[in-house]
Amino acid sequence: MASGGRVPEQQSLGSWQGVTLDIAAWDAVAADVDLSFACMFTHELDGEPRGGLLHLNQALSGRLVQLRDEGVFLGAPMETLLISKPPTTFAARAVMVIGMGVPSQWATALTAQAVATAVRAATQLRVASAAFAPSLLDAGIAPNQTTNTASEMMKAVTLAIDAQVSLATNGLAPAPSLRRWVFDVGAAGFAAAAGEFRATLDQLKAG
Numbered sequence: 001m002a003s004g005g006r007v008p009e010q011q012s013l014g015s016w017q018g019v020t021l022d023i024a025a026w027d028a029v030a031a032d033v034d035l036s037f038a039c040m041f042t043h044e045l046d047g048e049p050r051g052g053l054l055h056l057n058q059a060l061s062g063r064l065v066q067l068r069d070e071g072v073f074l075g076a077p078m079e080t081l082l083i084s085k086p087p088t089t090f091a092a093r094a095v096m097v098i099g100m101g102v103p104s105q106w107a108t109a110l111t112a113q114a115v116a117t118a119v120r121a122a123t124q125l126r127v128a129s130a131a132f133a134p135s136l137l138d139a140g141i142a143p144n145q146t147t148n149t150a151s152e153m154m155k156a157v158t159l160a161i162d163a164q165v166s167l168a169t170n171g172l173a174p175a176p177s178l179r180r181w182v183f184d185v186g187a188a189g190f191a192a193a194a195g196e197f198r199a200t201l202d203q204l205k206a207g
Helices: 051-059 063-069 108-124 149-169 190-206
Strands: 010-016 019-024 035-040 080-083 094-099 129-133 180-184
Touching: 010 149, 010 190, 019 149, 019 190, 035 051, 035 108, 051 063, 094 108, 108 129, 108 149, 149 180, 149 190
Parallel strands: 019 180, 035 094, 035 129, 129 180
Antiparallel strands: 010 019, 080 094
């Protein structure tokens, strides 16, 4: 649920290889899925997290930033931290944080790599639903630097789903359990992101 008990805005974008692709105006704490992903850099450009990442840290009683400060989780590129027993205040049954490296070195390709990592992790953990928050604005990266990020994330997700289906087709893994994937976005950028995601998915389906 969103703050104040409001139901967060959600839309279906379509589907790919049997996986429903949605978008929702929620964060890693509020995502009502089996496995919720958030991203975290080695540090924030403004000195502290904001938005959904701040909410995640607060919901963990400050322990996420504490773990990073102590070197338990560095935020190195594609490093993962699985929180399999989140507090009962979380809607998600589990949370995984994916490292993104140094924020000043961020590029769109890094977020595409992170979302592909998330799809693989969700498949390996045999979950049915997952949500992904890129956490870019939360780290202080300006909105004008994130152009085309939604499009690249959609491409990365479909490629990662294809790879997991291919493994199963070749008898090297069981059929993927993942049936729902949600892109987490802020309410302010919801409409624009939904349009970009949907347009990219349409292009991919058209070949």
